[in-house]
Each structure stands twice: as C-alpha cells, then as structure tokens.
Amino acid sequence: xxxxxxxxxxxxxxxxxxxxxxVITLKSRYExxxxxxxxxxxxxxxxxxxxxxxxxxxxxxIQQIEVxxxxxxxKDFLISERDRGAVFLGICGGYQLFGHYYKPHEGDxxxxxxxxxxxxxxxxxxxxxxxxVKTDIVKPNTLTGFENHSGLTFLQGDTKPIGNVIVGNGNNxxxxxxxxxxxxxxxxxxxxxxxxxNTHFADYLIELATGKKLEPLNDNIETLTHNSLIGKAY
Numbered sequence: 001x002x003x004x005x006x007x008x009x010x011x012x013x014x015x016x017x018x019x020x021x022x023v024i025t026l027k028s029r030y031e032x033x034x035x036x037x038x039x040x041x042x043x044x045x046x047x048x049x050x051x052x053x054x055x056x057x058x059x060x061x062i063q064q065i066e067v068x069x070x071x072x073x074x075k076d077f078l079i080s081e082r083d084r085g086a087v088f089l090g091i092c093g094g095y096q097l098f099g100h101y102y103k104p105h106e107g108d109x110x111x112x113x114x115x116x117x118x119x120x121x122x123x124x125x126x127x128x129x130x131x132x133v134k135t136d137i138v139k140p141n142t143l144t145g146f147e148n149h150s151g152l153t154f155l156q157g158d159t160k161p162i163g164n165v166i167v168g169n170g171n172n173x174x175x176x177x178x179x180x181x182x183x184x185x186x187x188x189x190x191x192x193x194x195x196x197x198n199t200h201f202a203d204y205l206i207e208l209a210t211g212k213k214l215e216p217l218n219d220n221i222e223t224l225t226h227n228s229l230i231g232k233a234y
Contacts, residue, residue, distance in 0.1 A: 145190025
C-alpha cells in the first residue's frame with residue numbers, strides 16, 4: 001500500500017467542533033489496513049506541496065478572514081491539484097472557502113479558491129441541529145452529522161450536492177440539498193465529526209485518493225452509531 005499523504009489546512013485556525021477527528025479517522029482507517037499515513041499540518045506562512053487528500057475544517061468569521069487571505073497564495077496550485085485528481089474535504093467554513101466567496105452581514109467579501117462552483121451569503125437564521133442526508137455517492141446511502149451555520153450556500157454549474165436532506169436544513173434551508181461535489185472535491189456543513197459518524201464515506205475518500213479498493217473492516221460499532229442517528233431530530 002502506498003503512503004497516504006494528507007494535508008490538514010490551517011488546523012490552528014479552523015478546527016471547531018472537533019473537526020480534526022476527520023483527519024484522525026482517515027489516518028486510523030488506512031493504518032488499520034496496514035498502510036502508512038503522513039499528515040502535514042499547513043499553517044499561516046507554510047508552503048503547500050503535493051498530497052493525496054486535503055482537509056480544511058470550520059471556524060468563526062474572524063479565523064475565516066485570515067485563512068481567506070492566506071489561501072489565495074495557493075489558489076492556482078490547489079486548483080491544479082483538484083484537476084490532477086487529489087481529494088479535498090471541506091467542513092463548514094472550509095466548505096465555504098472552497099467556493100467563490102463568502103459574504104458576511106458586515107465587512108468585505110471573503111474570497112474563496114473556487115474549487116467548487118458555489119457561493120455563500122450570510123443568512124438571518126442560524127441552522128442548528130442533527131442532519132440526515134440521503135446520497136447516491138456511497139453505500140449505505142445515508143450520511144449523518146450536526147449542522148451549526150448561518151451561511152447560505154448555493155451551487156452552480158457542474159457542482160452538485162452530496163445528497164438530499166431528510167432531516168435538517170443543509171446548504172441553505174430552501175432547496176433541501178446538503179454539501180457539494182465537483183470532481184474529487186467535497187464540501188459539507190456536517191460536523192460531529194463528520195467522518196467518524198460516516199466511516200463508509202471516509203473509506204470512499206481513501207479509495208478515491210489511492211485508486212485502490214479497500215478491504216472491509218469490522219465496523220459493527222460504527223454502523224450501530226451511524227444507524228442510531230438516522231432521522232434523529234435535534
């Protein structure tokens with residue numbers, strides 16, 4: 001098995017609601033199958049080199065402002081990585097910065113890096129609670145998590161949602177869509193952390209990154225946890 005290289009983008013600023021758990025899940029599930037994992041934490045001022053998976057978590061507006069300015073330096077490189085087939089996962093604030101921009105109620109528009117054809121504007125209502133999503137990307141065809149955001153994200157062009165909301169609000173509370181996908185770039189508002197609650201999605205990302213089908217693990221506990229959250233309201 002190849003060494004899986006993961007870039008954790010700006011963990012000192014964007015790690016709200018335990019988003020680091022997503023990186024831990026990817027690492028653990030690959031190592032449990034006998035693979036080696038290299039994790040590079042990319043912080044302000046660091047260079048970014050080629051990786052298999054790029055992860056960016058969520059944060060408050062003030063942290064997003066700093067990251068928005070910094071990540072513009074790497075926009076062209078990260079777009080080239082997307083087009084090469086690298087895997088990206090953005091959660092909440094990271095998801096918003098994967099799009100074209102986030103427009104807060106006050107202050108300047110925060111530029112994203114346009115990995116996704118999407119944009120986000122601040123809403124008047126905060127969406128808080130458990131979410132269940134039906135998807136055709138993975139099997140089992142459900143995803144669960146916890147949303148806490150006021151940003152309203154809208155998808156355009158070839159960027160499609162990860163799935164349809166069964167419980168919760170999702171991207172904007174209007175179109176019943178949650179998350180986004182374009183090529184191997186994924187964004188979602190699901191915290192919790194997202195991947196420990198959806199280990200089938202974690203494996204899917206690893207398979208995309210490595211080009212190899214993974215051997216199954218004993219996921220009885222993980223499956224019971226996931227199933228217990230399906231359809232659960234806040």
